[in-house]
Amino acid sequence: MAYRGLGFSSDLANVPAVLAEVHRAATALWEGARRVPVVHYAGLAAVGMSPAAAADSGFVLQLDGNAAAAFTVRCTLEGPAHTETVEIAGRPPLTRHFQAERMSCEIRQTAEGGRLDIAVRGKSGNLSRFSTGGAGSAITVTTR
Numbered sequence: 001m002a003y004r005g006l007g008f009s010s011d012l013a014n015v016p017a018v019l020a021e022v023h024r025a026a027t028a029l030w031e032g033a034r035r036v037p038v039v040h041y042a043g044l045a046a047v048g049m050s051p052a053a054a055a056d057s058g059f060v061l062q063l064d065g066n067a068a069a070a071f072t073v074r075c076t077l078e079g080p081a082h083t084e085t086v087e088i089a090g091r092p093p094l095t096r097h098f099q100a101e102r103m104s105c106e107i108r109q110t111a112e113g114g115r116l117d118i119a120v121r122g123k124s125g126n127l128s129r130f131s132t133g134g135a136g137s138a139i140t141v142t143t144r
Helices: 012-034 051-057
Strands: 059-065 071-078 083-090 094-098 102-109 115-121 127-133 138-143
Touching: 059 071, 059 102, 071 094, 083 094, 102 115, 102 127, 115 138, 127 138
Parallel strands: none
Antiparallel strands: 059 094, 059 115, 071 083, 071 102, 102 138, 115 127
C-alpha cells in the first residue's frame, strides 16, 4: 500500500530508501532554485535588491509556468560606463530585479512540455507579457 499522493511504500523496511529519495528530491529542488550562475563585469545587476527599491529605478524580470518549462536567460544590462551580462538557468518561478539604463534579454525554453510565461516591468512601470511553449522557443525583449 502506498501513501496517498506520495507513491512511497508503507512498509517500514523501506523507510531508509524513502528518506534517501525525499532527500535527493529536496536537494535537487534546492540546487535548481539556487543554480543561478551570474557573470559580473561591472556590478550593475541588482539581484539582491528589495522589490520596492528595484521597482523605483530598475527593471523586473518575472518567469512563471510549470516545472516542465525549464529555461535559460541571458540579459545584457547597459549602464552609463559599463555593460554586464547576467546568465540564469532554472525552472519557474523566477523573479529578478536589475538596475541599468537599458536591458536586453533572451529567454529560451530548454525542455519539452510546459508553458513559460514572461513578464518584464520597465523603469517607468510599463508591463510587457509574453508566453512560449516547447523546447527551443525563445523570446527576446529590449527595454529602456
